[in-house]
Amino acid sequence: MEKVEDSDFRHAPPDELKANVSSQQDVSEPQEKKHYSFYLSILMLSMIGMIVSWDVTALSLALPIIADQLQGTNFQSFWASIAFILGTAVTQPIYASVSDVVGRKHVLYVSIFFFLVGSVIFATATNMNIVVVGRLIKGLGAGGLDVLQTIILCDITTLKERPRWLGVISVTDAIGVVTGPFLGGVFAEKVGWPWLGWINLITGSITGILAFFFLHLTPIEGQIKDRVRRLDWYGFAFSAVIGTTVALPLSWASDLYPWASWQTLLPLIIGLLLVVPFVFVEKRVPLPMVPYQIFDNISIITGMISGFLYGFSMNAVLLYVPLFFEAVFLETPMEAARSSLPLCCLFVSTSIIASFIIDWTRRYRLVLWAGWGLTTTFLGLNYIIGAETSRAQTYAFQALLGAGLGTTLVGTIITVLASVRKVDNEGLGAGMLVTVRFVGTLLGLAICSAVFSSTFSKYISSIQKFPSQIAVLEDASQAVGFIPQLREINVPEDIMQVVIRAYEKSFQTVWVVLAAFSALAALLSVLTRENSLEKEEMGRQGFNAPLSES
Structure with a gap:
């Protein structure tokens, strides 16, 4: 059934209106039983989300320990972090385009291969240069895993049933985000940092096995040589x-x-x-790699912009909230990770709840509006959170911010997928959304870093003579990297108050900047139209369970 917008319902002939109402009533009817290999494929996609989230977030706490043990420089530490981002940024749109021509599974295998090879190189590294190489190769694989998770979900589910499966996958994605910092800290301090690579080897291998035996996709017609020439x-x-x-x-x-x-x-x-x-x-x-042909309606344009601004906001929040607790409340990295749990837990739970609300109501605009409204409101209210604020208020505000981010995530994905007019283009739309969200992440982190440094420089300048222990803070660009050392310095109380105040104001300014971009997304979301979620067709690479076991 073709997607029908609100205006189409209002002007539809009686027979068409009756058919649309009937299709909506069918939502409550029992769904056709899925083959067991479908559920194992969902498990495989869930594992992809978790291991990529682990790899992105675990290094933040482990990297200082790795650099110390391997006697790495700050420059090498920087490149160990950026290599993964670079590999992911370059490959995401390429993986999406290639998979649409040669088939998802071939590209998925390549992604897993790069991820596993990079994990082994990282785990066996004897110096920081090898760590950088391992992280780069892992990024080359993670770019494909990240984008293919959403694309394959679009292949094996119809738009009608997709919200509930997005909820399932959101659980493991969010678990990876929440547990990643703890995993990085525990492995680096207690078990040994190489296990951050070995654990990926184990989980990545299981993912590959599940994909090989249970991901049954409809093959693309034609010889693979001919398809490769068309790339x-x-x-x-x-x-x-x-x-x-x-x-x-x-x-x-x-x-x-x-x-x-x-x-x-x-x-x-x-x-x-x-x-x-x-x-x-x-x-x-x-066959262009950028699917410009899908941008044929206002809803998908606003949905992509929403995805871009979501990436801009979400990853900056996940980075700066733990740093806020370390700098302003002088917590250890593990304590800061625990203090961030209200945000992370509400992020997880509301992404699940939002998925099932959309599945139940068959409407997504209100979910999208509510998500951006909560996100904008509590990003703005975070401006009043400081060293003197009660923990109850601090946790409450960040929890509601997490609720906004979790709701917006699901609302944005459904908006884009429901706005793609041709079912065969849904995978392209999903891949494009993942890519623009990642570009938004890069821009958001860059702008927030500049804002943080500028604000910190303004407030720290009131110190006339810097004690030797904090002399590095004369260069405001070093402020974030210095945060783990704040608990160990011994300087006069008045100077310490100025330092804490500078950090406090820097974080508050970042929240205001993020709130402004979130408000822009909230305004643009008003233009989004409510498209029907009753489409039951699958794309040309839809799930194809073995006939003998159906």
């Missing part, structure tokens, strides 16, 4: 260069090099200028 090779080359030249300066701006430096501006400008010939090339190839 957008020029688009891939442009995408890789643009992704690299944009991701790198956004990652090191204000941390490794100033925003105004040529090291930041030159590659960023080159990357942005290359977008012009890239668009020219994409309009002239038969």
